[in-house]
Amino acid sequence: MGIQGLLPFLKKASREANLREFRHYTAAVDAYCWLHKGAFSCADKLVRGEPTNGYVMYVMKQVNLLLNNDIKPILVFDGCNLPSKALTETKRREIRERNRKRAKDLLRQGKTREAKECFQRCVDITSEMAAEVINACRARNIDIIVAPYEADAQLAYLNLSGIAQLVITEDSDLVLFGCKAILFKMDNNGGCVLVEQEKLHHSMNVPRDKFSFDKFRNMCILSGCDYLPSLHGIGLAKACKFFSVISNPDIHSVLCKLPSYLKMPQLEVTQEYRDGFIKARNTFLYQLVFDPIDRILRPLNDYPDGNEAEDFPYAGKFIGHKQALQIALGNVNVQTGEIVNHFSPDTSKVFDFLIFLHYALCFALYECWIY
DNA sequence: CGGTCGTCCACAT
DNA sequence: TGGACGACCG
Numbered sequence: 001m002g003i004q005g006l007l008p009f010l011k012k013a014s015r016e017a018n019l020r021e022f023r024h025y026t027a028a029v030d031a032y033c034w035l036h037k038g039a040f041s042c043a044d045k046l047v048r049g050e051p052t053n054g055y056v057m058y059v060m061k062q063v064n065l066l067l068n069n070d071i072k073p074i075l076v077f078d079g080c081n082l083p084s085k086a087l088t089e090t091k092r093r094e095i096r097e098r099n100r101k102r103a104k105d106l107l108r109q110g111k112t113r114e115a116k117e118c119f120q121r122c123v124d125i126t127s128e129m130a131a132e133v134i135n136a137c138r139a140r141n142i143d144i145i146v147a148p149y150e151a152d153a154q155l156a157y158l159n160l161s162g163i164a165q166l167v168i169t170e171d172s173d174l175v176l177f178g179c180k181a182i183l184f185k186m187d188n189n190g191g192c193v194l195v196e197q198e199k200l201h202h203s204m205n206v207p208r209d210k211f212s213f214d215k216f217r218n219m220c221i222l223s224g225c226d227y228l229p230s231l232h233g234i235g236l237a238k239a240c241k242f243f244s245v246i247s248n249p250d251i252h253s254v255l256c257k258l259p260s261y262l263k264m265p266q267l268e269v270t271q272e273y274r275d276g277f278i279k280a281r282n283t284f285l286y287q288l289v290f291d292p293i294d295r296i297l298r299p300l301n302d303y304p305d306g307n308e309a310e311d312f313p314y315a316g317k318f319i320g321h322k323q324a325l326q327i328a329l330g331n332v333n334v335q336t337g338e339i340v341n342h343f344s345p346d347t348s349k350v351f352d353f354l355i356f357l358h359y360a361l362c363f364a365l366y367e368c369w370i371y
Numbered sequence: 372c373g374g375t376c377g378t379c380c381a382c383a384t
Numbered sequence: 385t386g387g388a389c390g391a392c393c394g
Contacts (some may be wrong), residue, residue: 002386005374036385040382058382092385120381121385171388187385233394235374 003220006172007184009236011257012202014116015177018182019069019190022166027066027183028158030151030169031075031144034059035133035162043119046129047100059133060184063142066168075137076154076162077130079334080146084227084283084314096122101133108192112168127335134330138343145292148333149316152286159299163292168192175200176220177300178213183209204240215243217249217284227280238262251277279314288316290328297324311333 007014039060045052059075066073092256099122106115137144139222147154156177158164163165167174168183174193183192201211204219222239226232242261248254255274286299288309297318300308309318326332331341 007387037381041384054382096385098379123385125385125393172387235372237373334391 001154002172003176003223003225003236004163004230005236006175006220007193007195008218009240010175010200010203011312013199014184014193014195017192017194019066019071019183019186019192024065024072025068025166026072026074027166027168028074028076028155028162028164029062029066030078030155030167030171030174031059032125032131032151033168033170034062035124035129039053039125039129040120044103044116046123047103047119053132055129056132056136060136061200063140063187065188065190069091071166072143073168074143074145074158075133076151076158077134077144077146077330079149079154080257080316080319082149082283082287082316084231084279093124096124115333127183131330131340134337138154143292144192144330145328146330148297148327148330149317150287150292153287155179155299156287157291160291176217176225176282198280204244206244214249215246217281221277221280221284225280227283228273228276231269232271234262234266253336282312284316286312288318290324292328295325296321305312 001131028221035055038055039046041058042052043056045054063073063075068276075190083281084225099118103118103122106118134144134146145158152173155164155167155174156179156313159167159179159181166183167179168186170184172184175197178197180197184195185231186192197213199214201208204211204216211368219236219239219242222230222234222242224234225237245252245261246257252274255277258345269297285301288297289300290296291298297320299312299315303309303311309316323332326330326339327334329341329343329345331343332338
C-alpha cells in the first residue's frame with residue numbers, strides 16, 4: 001500500500017527523467033514490481049497452474065532496457081515476512097482464494113473476459129516464480145539479492161551504502177526508508193519520475209536548512225503507513241501541518257497534543273497508537289538487511305547506543321549471518337524454509353577461473369602446434 | 372480545503 | 385495488487 005498520496009505530495013521534489021541520464025550507474029530494482037506487472041500477461045495460466053514463462057520474459061525485457069542504457073541492475077527480492085505483517089498476509093491469501101474460486105466459476109459459465117479480470121485480481125507472486133526469475137538472472141550474470149525481510153529496506157541499504165546509486169520501484173515507502181534517488185513509473189522508453197532526498201524540503205515548503213528527515217518520516221507515519229493505520233481524518237496535509245509546528249523530539253508527548261494543535265477535539269490518541277507509532281518508526285530505521293560486502297545481517301541504520309537486535313523484534317528476527325547469506329543468494333525458499341539451491345559465489349568464481357584456465361591451456365597448445 | 376471512497380488501469384496484442 | 389484520478393463529505 002505504501003503511503004497514501006505520497007507521490008503527488010512529492011511533486012515539487014520530483015522531475016521527469018530518462019534512463020539515458022544514468023549511464024554507468026548501478027540500480028537496485030524492486031523485483032516484486034516487475035514480477036507483478038509481468039504476471040498480468042499470464043495471470044490465467046498462473047492461477048490455473050499451467051506452465052508459463054511470460055513473467056520471466058517481462059522481467060528480462062525490463063532488465064534489458066537497463067542494460068541497453070548501460071545501467072547495472074541488482075534485482076532485489078522479498079524475503080521472510082515481518083511478524084507484524086503476518087496478519088495482513090493471511091487476509092490477503094483469503095481474498096485471493098475467494099477470487100480464484102469466482103474466476104473458475106466464471107470460466108465454467110463461459111465468461112472468459114470476466115474470468116480473466118478475476119484471474120488478474122488473484123495472482124499471487126510465489127517464491128517459485130521469484131526462483132524462476134533468479135535462475136534467468138543467474139544464466140545472464142545479472143546480480144540478485146533476496147532480502148532477509150522486506151525488499152524495501154534492502155533496496156534502501158544498497159542505496160545508502162553506495163552500492164547502488166539509484167533505486168527503481170513503484171512503492172513510495174522507499175522515500176521513507178531514506179533512499180537518496182528513486183525512479184518511479186519507469187516506462188518502456190526509459191521515461192520515469194526521479195525523486196531525490198535532497199529536494200524533499202520543497203514539498204514541505206521549508207528551506208533546506210529547516211528540513212529534517214526525522215520530521216518527514218514522522219509525517220508519513222502519522223498519515224498512515226503499512227505498519228500503522230492512520231487516525232481517522234489525518235492524511236499527509238494535516239500531518240505536514242502538525243510536524244512543521246512541532247520541534248519537541250519526544251514523540252510520545254508530542255502525539256498527545258495532536259487533537260488540540262489540529263483543532264480536532266474528537267480525535268483520540270491512545271497509548272496503543274503511540275506505542276505503534278514508535279514501533280513503525282523503528283521498523284523504518286532498524287529493519288534487518290543483508291550487507292553483501294561484509295556478508296552480514298545488520299540493521300538498515302546503526303542501532304542507537306546500548307540497543308541491539310533483540311530490542312526491535314518487530315523489525316525482523318536475527319537469524320544469523322550464515323542463514324542470511326543463504327537467503328540472499330536465493331538458496332532458500334523463504335516461504336517454506338526449504339533449501340532449493342546450492343549456489344555459492346565463491347565456487348562460481350573458482351568455476352570461472354577453471355574455465356579461464358581451460359581456454360588459456362587450449363590457446364597455449366594451439367600456439368605450440370602452430371610453431 | 373483536505374480526506375475518503377469509488378472506479379479504472381496495468382500486460383500485450 | 386496498488387496507484388491515479390474524479391466525485392462527494394466535513
